Amino acid sequence: MYLADFISFKFLEGPVIYPNDTLFPSLIIDQNIRVNYTPTVLVYAIDNKDVQKAVKCVVELKRDIVPRSGGHSYEKYGLSGRDNVFVLDLTFVNSITINSEMKTAKIGAGNRLGNVYNQLNQAGFLIPAGLCPSVGIGGHALGGGFGYYSRKYGLACNNIISMEVVDGKGNILHVDSNTNSDLYFALKGAGGGSYGIVTYFVFRIHPTPPQVTYMELAFN
Ligand SMILES: Cc1cc2nc3c(=O)[nH]c(=O)nc-3n(C[C@H](O)[C@H](O)[C@H](O)COP(=O)(O)OP(=O)(O)OC[C@H]3O[C@@H](n4cnc5c(N)ncnc54)[C@H](O)[C@@H]3O)c2cc1C
Structure with a gap:
């Protein structure tokens, strides 16, 4: 070729x-x-x-x-x-499927955080992740992903249950704590642009609280 x-x-x-x-x-x-x-x-x-x-x-x-x-x-x-x-x-790999009963969501790696938050919120859920709505979930979750809810629920990567990954040879792999567990461990936090291309994540999702208080402190 x-x-x-x-x-x-x-x-x-x-x-x-x-x-x-x-x-x-x-x-x-x-x-x-x-x-x-x-x-x-x-x-x-x-x-x-x-x-x-x-x-x-x-x-x-x-x-x-x-x-x-x-x-x-x-x-x-x-x-x-x-x-x-x-x-x-991966912009067009942007589906989001929520399983309210299992409290999980399958999220295409091309989604932006704003779209993820909006769709999860409509179903009464959230994931802990960063503040900027245009950041991509792909690079964000693979690099950790810190945000307002991280003190309560951890980093975005701590909430990844499984992933679909295309490896360097073009194999499609299912990755979780039992299957390809080394890759699962490696991708969660050090994965952006390294061990494979993640196409979909399955995240653990959390109920949205009825009320939140947001405070911004400035030190001069
Ligand atoms: C304005 C702004 C606000 C931010 N706010 C926060 C914040 O609140 N909290 C926080 O923790 N971080 C924050 N970040 C950092 C952000 O999470 C990282 O820069 C993240 O890597 C961006 O992901 P992306 O998919 O948008 O970027 P890209 O530029 O698309 O990708 C980043 C890296 O990940 C790789 N990558 C992307 N998609 C995949 C994939 N599907 N599979 C494998 N590798 C992939 C790329 O090759 C590249 O190496 C912010 C960044 C910016 C610019």
Whole structure:
């Protein structure tokens, strides 16, 4: 397979954006605008099958691929922090399925925290995670994820029950405390852009309290 075949990406369901596409410049502006990097191509996956296909292709081409969820890495690691890489964007892996009885939610890694909070709140639940609504749950939960509820319920990563992960060979793995347990341990807190591409998380969810008090203290 040649690079040109890969770039045509006809076998993927999600959109593929090339540097000559008019949308391309706006899609590579992440949260940190002080530095920028230009990927070879932006591939948008819609599910773990798409992620699997993309990874298998890149393995064959001996190229690197970097996952991006919300693009809020301070160092711009969602674009890998360098030029000419294949970026796999998970924005469209954004389903949320809540199981109120089991107090769990299956959350696509491409969701932003604001959407997660809104949907969980409508069902009377929350997860402990960060403050900024546009941060991606993918990079956030894999790096820890600290927020207002962390004193009570821990970091976001402490509430991950299981994950679906595409590994470096393109295998889709179920990961929890019993299956692939080393990977489960490693991904929870040190996982962003390292041991595999997480497509879905199952989180333990907590009832939203009837009332909360928010205080902001400023020290001058
Ligand atoms: C404005 C702002 C506010 C913030 N507030 C908080 C806060 O309140 N609490 C807190 O704890 N942190 C906070 N952060 C830090 C934030 O949680 C991290 O920067 C986080 O990594 C962003 O995740 P992302 O998916 O948006 O970023 P990306 O740039 O998309 O990804 C970050 C890293 O994770 C990797 N990655 C992304 N998705 C996946 C995936 N699905 N599978 C494997 N690897 C993946 C990327 O390759 C990259 O290395 C904040 C950051 C910003 C910019």
